[in-house]
Amino acid sequence: MSSTQRTEFRQSITRSNVRAVTNVNFAVRVGTAIPRSVSLNPLPPAILSLVPAYRGLQFILVGDDIVIIDPDTYEIVDVIPA
Template sequence: MVRSGVRPVTNVNFALSVGTAVPRSVTLHALPPAILTLVPAYRGFSYVLVGDDIVIIDPDTYEIVDVIPA
C-alpha cells in the first residue's frame, strides 16, 4: 500500500471501529484495484491509512465501514 503514495493519517482523534464517523478534514483516497478484486463489495468506498491499517470509509457519510489490519 505504501507504493500507492498514500500517507498514513497522523494525529488520529477518532476510534478505529465500524460506524465511527471520521472528521471531514481527513483526505479520502480511492481504493486500489487490488482491494476491489479481493472485496468487490467495497466498490464505491474510499480509504485512509492509519498506521499500517487500511480503514475503509463511506465517502457519503465519512463513517468507517471496515478496518483491515496490516
C-alpha cells in the same frame, strides 16, 4: 478474507504510496464517523477485484491499519489491521 487475499490487499495499498494519517482524534472502529477534514483515497482497482463489496468506498491509513470509509457518510466500514 483469506491470508493470501489480505497480503495482496496490503501490497496494493502499499504500492499506492498513500501517507498515513497522524494525530487522529477518532476511534478507529467500524461505525465511527471521521472528520470531513480527513482526505480520503480511492481504492486501487486490484482491491476491488479482491473485494467487490468495497466498490464506491475509499480508504485512509492510520498507522499500519487500512481503514475503509464510506465517502458519503465518512463512517468507517471496515478496519484491516496491520
